[in-house]
Amino acid sequence: MLDRLTFPQPWLSLSLFLIWQFLSEGVSGGSVVLGLVLAWAIPQLTQGFWPERPSLLKWWRMPGYLVHVLRDIVVASFEVAALILSARRPRSAFVVYPLELTDPLAITVLAGTISLTPGTVTVDVSDDHKSLLIHALDAESDEEVIHSIRNRYERRLLEMFE
Amino acid sequence: MMIVALYLTIAMVTLAALLNVYRLIKGPNATDRVLALDTLYINAIALIILLSVTLGTRMYLEAALLIAVMGFVGTVAMAKYLKRGSVIE
Amino acid sequence: MMHPVAEYAISALLLIGGAFTLVGAIGLARLPDFFSRLHGPTKATTLGVGAIMLSSVIYFSASGEGIGVSEILVTVFLFITAPVSANILAKAAMHIDVPPAEGTRGNPWDQ
Incomplete structure (x- = not known):
């Protein structure tokens, strides 16, 4: 029993603990105890669902990446808004994006980034984890979509993860 | 001034919700309706x-x-139902 | 009393947020097929709610009630879940063979 009193994923436990403090209107004795219990129990219960230990090597690059993505979201939102309001028919396309990333967590982050930035949505990951199917709302050519994702996001994630 | 902006924004968001309801009723596919509900809760x-x-x-x-x-x-439960035919397997 | 700069910032953010929410809904209503409609709400609405949330954070901290944590939590939560629900809906649409609009280049693959 005592050997299970560990925190297999310290970062997950720490963020769960902090989120619980935020949720419970002010830090008190009760919220600290309950937060500790949750920070221990949730990683234990979900351990089977984590494929392997995420290998986020250069985590200090994450804030810079987030700021970069946030700026892109704002810029691209205006483009998508203009497209929706114009009478022009969007040139939508399904694009197969060949992945250079291999880490599952890194692929998830890339897919989420593609979905969050306006104009592109990740539809599916191929079974062999080698390519993403992307739907672009308005694209002149497939190469343009692949090129911009490669340069804007995947390069940075490659530096971060491998 | 802020209160004018506030009321204008409330009007815009309400109009947006009405447009979502239009898509919810019109469909034509089940996924469109789930998407409309997703936008509606946001x-x-x-x-x-x-x-x-x-x-x-x-x-x-x-x-x-x-x-x-x-x-x-x-949203996830409805999408999973559409994809697999059941929510909890 | 609220600082005039804070008031201008709140008003501007509110109007930007409302406009984006409305544009997202217009996209949902008038784009031709499901896969394009997926773009309207997941983007414009997330940014719209983000801006409205930011204005609420400024409002409550300017009126001296401290920084609100629940608004920030809701925004972070929406930003994390929006891509997930868009992705799972797109997968469901591929599974039940929702047709893409005519003139769409490429095909959804089938595995």
């Missing part, structure tokens, strides 16, 4: 925040948090 969150700013109280924000959590789970 707009409901926006309306609740606007309400709490109008009334100057923070009480309603807890409700916004709950809708965010429940709405996401609901």
Whole structure:
């Protein structure tokens, strides 16, 4: 029993603990105890669902990446808004994006980034984890979509993860 | 001035919610309807925040948090039902 | 009393947020097929709610009630879940063979 009193994923436990403090209107004795219990129990219960230990090597690059993505979201939102309001028919396309990333967590982050930035949505990951199917709302050519994702996001994630 | 902006925003978000209801009724596919519901709950969150700013109280924000959590789970459950034919296998 | 700069910032953010929410809904209503409609709400609405949320954070901290954590939590939560629900809906649409609009280049693959 005592050997299970560990925190297999310290970062997950720490963020769960902090989120619980935020949720419970002010830090008190009760919220600290309950937060500790949750920070221990949730990683234990979900351990089977984590494929392997995420290998986020250069985590200090994450804030810079987030700021970069946030700026892109704002810029691209205006483009998508203009497209929706114009009478022009969007040139939508399904694009197969060949992945250079291999880490599952890194692929998830890339897919989420593609979905969050306006104009592109990740539809599916191929079974062999080698390519993403992307739907672009308005694209002149497939190469343009692949090129911009490669340069804007995947390069940075490659530096971060491998 | 702020109160004018606030009322204008409430009007815009309400109009947005009505457009979502239009898509919810029109369909034509089940996924379109789920997407309309997904957008509708996000707009409901926006309306609740606007309400709490109008009334100057923070009480309603807890409700916004709950809708965010429940709405996401609901969307995922409906999408999974459409894909697999059952929610819990 | 609220600082005039805070008031201008709140008003501007509110109007930007409302406009984006409305544009997202217009996209949902008038784009031609499901896969394009997926773009309207997941983007414009997330940014719209983000801006409205930011204005609420400024409002409550300017009126001296401290920084609100629940608004920030809701925003972070929406930003994390929006891509997930868009992705799972797109997968469901591929599974039940929702047709893409005419003139769409490429095909959804089938595995």
